[in-house]
Amino acid sequence: MLWFAMFRSLCCAALVFCFALVSRLPVGAEDVKIVDDGDKAVVTIDGQPFTEYRYQGYAKPILYPVLGPGQKSMTRHYPMQKDVDNEASDHPHHKSIWYTHDEVAGVRFWMENGDGKAGKNVGVQVQSAMEIDGDTIISKNDWKNGDGETVCSDTRRIRFGSVGSDRFIDYAVTWQATSEDLVIGDTKEGTMGIRTNPFLRLKADPKRGNHTAGGHSINSEGVKDRAMWGKRAAWVDYWGEIEGKEVGIAIFDHPSNPRHPTWWHARDYGLIAANPFGVNHFEGKPDGSGDMVVPAGKTLSFRYRFLFHEGDFEKADIQSRYQEFSK
Secondary structure (H helix, E strand, O other), X not given: OHHHHHHHHHHHHHHHXXXXXXXXXXXXXXXXXXXXXXXXXXXXXXXEEEEEEXXXXXXXXXEEEEEOHHHOEOEOOOOOOOOOOOOOOOOOOOOOEEEEEOOEOOEEOOOOOXXXXXXXXXXXXXEEEEEEEOOEEEEEEEEEOOOOOEEEEEEXXXXXXXXXXXXXXXXXXXXXXXXXXXXXXXXXXXXXXXXXXXXXXXXOEXXXXXXXXXXXXXXXXXXXXXXXXXXXXXEEEEEEEEOOEEEEEEEEEOOOOOOOOOEXXXXXXXXXXXXXXXXXXXXXXXXXXXXXXXXOOOEEEEEEEEEEEXXXXXXXXXXXXXXHHHO
């Protein structure tokens, strides 16, 4: 009977290990539902709203709203919703989560028409095709200048999932040059961006309507808060209390990305953007040092993860979560 008791103990230990392992893995596609609603793709997890991929009616596709642990709103509402309590009405081109850059083939895509600082030669991103594949949206987009001419295109694979109460978005982008070389310019105004819930801001701005900002931030190198701007890091994390619950947003830069670890255009008012191009602004090097050229007909790819988690960066074990993503 001793052998049976030992066998049973080993089986129990194996089951405990398997359950622990499964609890750390992303959910399968069967738990994620994506429905195309005509001008947006609506994403739910276990029947609860997560986000919407809004691909029409904006200068670029955006993800909004974004609901994290406890169904807390993780990004700003402005300008999709106006006159929201504690929200500042600045930078209307900072729309929740987006991917763009301000100098692409000489065209400005970060700014938008209607923004007083946009100036001339402002472009738009127009979705040309979309496919839903289980837990993933595959979106093809044309980047058009002010005359409606396509200067480049991209393909985005946006995957959604959860680990326990935490949720994530894997955002992969492949740029496609046309028949000419594509120059992605050296500017701080880019690229993989998010504007956080105002309660995660590091600094309040009462003049613009934000009165409460209780956020904290740190990057993979241990640099904190405002000092993170322009620094290189594999990941950044912002956290704070939203409606009585401590939650946070981590953004991961995949090791396979060009110029990893990326620079971060990370501000104290809630803007966080991974930007591998803005070397002039971030490091004071000669203008154009960060230009990247995609040869005609060739591609350039990047991968990121947004993790919406409970607790601060230590409780969420962000470094270990990054290591899982980077494999």
